Amino acid sequence: MATDYYELLGVARGASKDDIKRAYRQKAREYHPDVSSHPDAEARFKEINEAYEILSDDDKRARYDRFGHAGVQGNGGYGGTGAGFGGFEEIFEEFFSNLGGMRGSGSSRRRGPRPGADRRVEVSVSFEEAIFGVEREIEFERQELCETCQGSGAAPGSAPTRCPQCSGTGEVRQVQQTFLGPMVQVATCPRCNGRGEVIDNPCPECHGAMRVRRRTKLSVEIPPGVREGLQIQIRGEGDAGDKGAPNGNLYVLIHVEDHEFFKRRENDVILDISVNVAQAALGDKISIPTVDGPVDMAIPAGTQTGKVFRLRGKGIPRLRSDGSNSGRGDQLVYIQVEVPQKLTDHQRHLFEQLAETLGSDVQPQRNGKGFFDRVMDFFTGEQA
Secondary structure, X not given: OOOOHHHHHOOOOOOXXXXXXXXXXXXXXXXXXXXXXXXXXXXXHXXXXXXXXXXXXXXXXXXXXXXXXXXXXXXXXXXXXXXOOOOXXXXXXXXXXXXXXXXXXXXXXXXXXXXXXXXXXXXXXXHHHHHHOEEEEEEEEEEEEOOOOOOOOEOOOOOOEEOOOOOOOOEEEEEEEEOOEEEEEEEEOOOOOOOOEEOOOEOOOOOOOOEEEEEEEEEEEEOOOOOOOOEEEEOOOOOOOOXXXXXXXXXXXXXXXXXXXXXXXXXXXXXXXEEEHHHHHHOEEEEEOOOOOOEEEEEOOOOOOOOEEEEOOOOOEEEOOOOOEEEEOOEEEEEEEEOOOOOOHHHHHHHHHHHHHHOOOOOOOOOOOOHHHHHHHHHHOOOO
């Protein structure tokens, strides 16, 4: 059964036009095939566009609210010429479509030229290339129209002929008697595979297949901000369709290699660094690696393990659904205070002197925010 248009957009049946438009934009960004990693993004994107087309039009929406999907099929509504069904006969044909219809020797439903199949290739990029974008040449195999026969499948100087089994309709029919009367079962012609034509003199290059497999190279622009598992759609670069039919699409699946130091969370770059107890206690100015190069960062005196510093604009570009960018995320620097495991005699003497001044009493933490509380605050957005 067709999915309810209101459910597709995630709005109530009484939603305003503005609510529908906002919901559509949000869903379109989420399922746009060029940026979505959803396995059936393209199909969902088409459904979302169809839902918006109906619900944004007052007349179509009114028919849909009254009659459901049947009210907006074709030109919409029920009844006479121009309605969703052309007449009583078509209603029954629609109802019995799985049985091949009820018409005896009616109109032909010959298949048209078949579009080409989609292709998919996988490309690995470095962490930095995923952030800043890169142009990459890819090599893959696809089906291309045979140049010898120009996609007809017939040898030069000859042409396909009408299929004698289906008389060019692409279908074979068989009448069966049922309690409802004669029923016609329609199947694809086994001789011509629904094309309506047969090739008596096949092309010597493609042997009548119309296409040949070739290896091709293509330059692909990988936009800044791509993430692991993203698919980039390149229209028309898949397998060739039948002569007169569109080509399939090429999908480039992105794999992002791990970095030695950096990790990614949404549009932020994460970096863990260690400082010694002296730097943490006294403060220091240290050099921090970023994807843009090293920058200086001040460590204030008294810095504790778990402290997070934010370097604004040093993160990953925010990739919009149309492929453009809207600013960058941040780099988050997590501090780990490193306690030395081996000390020289001089260092041990200095720590012993320090210990005498600090005392050895254990002080319970007062009710307040400890280390794990601060971490939770950061993840919930309460800490800048």
